[in-house]
Amino acid sequence: MTRTSIFEYAGGAPAFRALAADFHRRCVTDPELEHPFSGDLDPDHVEHLAEYWGEVLGGPPAYSTRRIGHSGMLDIHARNGMRPSLIAAFVRCFDEAVAARLPADPALRATLHDYMLWATAEVLRYDPKDSVVPPGLPTPHWDWSGPVTA
Numbered sequence: 001m002t003r004t005s006i007f008e009y010a011g012g013a014p015a016f017r018a019l020a021a022d023f024h025r026r027c028v029t030d031p032e033l034e035h036p037f038s039g040d041l042d043p044d045h046v047e048h049l050a051e052y053w054g055e056v057l058g059g060p061p062a063y064s065t066r067r068i069g070h071s072g073m074l075d076i077h078a079r080n081g082m083r084p085s086l087i088a089a090f091v092r093c094f095d096e097a098v099a100a101r102l103p104a105d106p107a108l109r110a111t112l113h114d115y116m117l118w119a120t121a122e123v124l125r126y127d128p129k130d131s132v133v134p135p136g137l138p139t140p141h142w143d144w145s146g147p148v149t150a
Contacts (some may be wrong), residue, residue: 003144005058006111010102013054016137020050023097032089057115057142070139078126087120107144115142 003009010016024046027033042048051062052073064070094116098109122140126133141148 006033006102006108006144007054007057007059007060009105010057010110013050015041015102016050016054016059017047017058018102019097020053022101023094024049026093026097027090030089030093032085033093052139056119057112061139064139069137071133071135071137074123074126074137075133077123078131079129080127082124084125087124090120091116111142113144114146118147138140 007016010019048063048067051067055061055063063073067073068076089115095109095113098112102108102112119140127129
């Protein structure tokens with residue numbers, strides 16, 4: 001039996017928009033994350049975030065076809081002086097938003113937590129000031145078992 005995608009199971013695009021909005025609200029009010037999130041954010045940041053997470057987690061390729069793609073997303077977040085406390089706060093806010101907005105399923109929550117740990121580790125690889133994000137990186141994809149390789 002094939003399990004539905006994480007995107008579908010969580011509730012599709014409306015659920016990911018609610019997740020992204022809740023997550024963003026938590027970040028801008030978090031004492032550790034307020035400063036990085038108080039800058040010059042794109043007014044459509046929440047929609048872009050929802051599209052990106054949705055695509056990574058089994059939804060349509062909305063982000064990679066209409067936005068800046070995976071390399072562009074990484075480049076926006078590269079070279080920003082991340083600290084471990086910022087990463088921990090980011091993951092905590094994500095976990096709290098997942099708990100508040102998505103189905104109360106331990107497997108879903110564990111998979112999404114693992115995804116966010118993996119995603120923040122990828123962003124950290126490009127944190128050194130001399131980092132260069134290669135162009136054309138494919139958008140990653142996750143299923144219930146973790147990262148999907150081509």
